[in-house]
Amino acid sequence: MSIATTPAFESTEGMSEPCARGLRQILLACADTKLLLGYHYGEWTFGTPELEAAVASCSLAQGELGHVRLLHALLSKHFGDDPDALMDKRAATDFANVGFLDRTVVDWAGFVAMNYVVDLAVTRVLHSMQGSTFKPIHMSVDKMLDEERYHLHHGRGWFRTLATRGGETKTALERQAELALRSVAEWLGPADDHDDRALVSAGVKRADNQTIYRALCDDVERLAAAVGTRVQAPAPTNFSGWTSANRRIGGGGPDEEILFHLRGTKNEVFKLN
Amino acid sequence: MPTDRQVWDALGGVTDPEFPLSIVDLGMVYGVQVEATRTRVTMTFTSIGCPAIDMLVADVREAVGALPGVDEVDVEIVWDPPWTRDRISDRGRRVLAMYGVVG
Numbered sequence: 001m002s003i004a005t006t007p008a009f010e011s012t013e014g015m016s017e018p019c020a021r022g023l024r025q026i027l028l029a030c031a032d033t034k035l036l037l038g039y040h041y042g043e044w045t046f047g048t049p050e051l052e053a054a055v056a057s058c059s060l061a062q063g064e065l066g067h068v069r070l071l072h073a074l075l076s077k078h079f080g081d082d083p084d085a086l087m088d089k090r091a092a093t094d095f096a097n098v099g100f101l102d103r104t105v106v107d108w109a110g111f112v113a114m115n116y117v118v119d120l121a122v123t124r125v126l127h128s129m130q131g132s133t134f135k136p137i138h139m140s141v142d143k144m145l146d147e148e149r150y151h152l153h154h155g156r157g158w159f160r161t162l163a164t165r166g167g168e169t170k171t172a173l174e175r176q177a178e179l180a181l182r183s184v185a186e187w188l189g190p191a192d193d194h195d196d197r198a199l200v201s202a203g204v205k206r207a208d209n210q211t212i213y214r215a216l217c218d219d220v221e222r223l224a225a226a227v228g229t230r231v232q233a234p235a236p237t238n239f240s241g242w243t244s245a246n247r248r249i250g251g252g253g254p255d256e257e258i259l260f261h262l263r264g265t266k267n268e269v270f271k272l273n
Numbered sequence: 274m275p276t277d278r279q280v281w282d283a284l285g286g287v288t289d290p291e292f293p294l295s296i297v298d299l300g301m302v303y304g305v306q307v308e309a310t311r312t313r314v315t316m317t318f319t320s321i322g323c324p325a326i327d328m329l330v331a332d333v334r335e336a337v338g339a340l341p342g343v344d345e346v347d348v349e350i351v352w353d354p355p356w357t358r359d360r361i362s363d364r365g366r367r368v369l370a371m372y373g374v375v376g
């Protein structure tokens with residue numbers, strides 16, 4: 001369905017229930033993933049293979065957290081979500097981020113897989129909302145995509161660098177990229193996600209999540225082949241137990257220790273409000 | 274009630290913390306609207322993750338709010354059209370060139 005021929009939405013008023021529900025879930029899924037991306041990028045401000053990468057990690061974190069702020073504002077205005085509660089009051093199992101980010105990213109191959117594969121997955125979802133009939137996202141997505149170009153450039157650059165080194169470096173990269181792709185497949189969900197279809201029918205999204213996943217795989221496989229490596233991650237075929245609220249087949253969520261640091265629990269007494 | 278020109282001039286005194294330029298020369302102000310004692314400023318930022326958003330919004334409120342006849346200042350933040358370097362004024366480009374930021 002062409003986005004241009006469908007009516008524009010200034011708010012969720014007039015949307016079907018599955019469409020409004022799907023919109024909240026996908027905005028929250030993007031916000032949660034960006035929140036965890038921001039956390040992990042921030043963690044990698046030190047310990048990178050070179051100082052330049054540390055500076056870049058810091059900048060990537062700032063970008064992601066800015067996008068979280070924007071997405072939380074949309075969730076607040078159109079769905080009544082409290083941004084503070086989204087950060088502080090939810091159980092780990094209520095987070096809808098890409099599961100790859102649930103645990104500490106232990107090595108640089110994991111960082112590169114996160115930066116290239118996971119970051120690009122969220123960007124592809126946002127890209128599918130370019131020209132969206134939901135005007136509030138339509139009015140913000142171009143700026144986010146513009147900023148994400150640098151994230152992708154960084155991720156692809158490091159993927160090339162590690163892949164061409166060969167040996168253990170290449171093997172570790174392949175392994176982490178496959179884990180990341182599998183995790184993203186789970187996050188994007190099953191082909192019969194009714195709410196996702198409703199978003200596409202209403203022109204809120206231009207492409208369904210399966211199409212987005214295939215485009216992401218094409219991107220990763222093409223780059224991998226160009227640098228003499230191979231990344232293959234068949235998508236799950238059985239999505240039983242998957243919900244759009246948690247976006248994981250087996251449930252779960254970010255490690256409590258990660259949430260503790262991310263929320264600033266130990267600094268609660270210093271909060272401004 | 275101030276004129277649009279007076280509001281723009283006041284905004285010309287609000288300086289970005291990162292560059293030695295006003296938010297007007299940086300092209301961050303998209304419009305002003307004066308209605309009786311209420312003034313609305315529509316503006317953007319160079320990046321969504323800009324850490325100075327709250328500070329600059331406060332500076333805008335203070336600068337415009339100090340104009341005679343202004344009781345209320347609304348600051349609307351927008352991201353469309355996205356800010357790009359093309360929005361920097363000629364004067365701003367000359368200043369940034371002196372600092373080696375923009376050629």
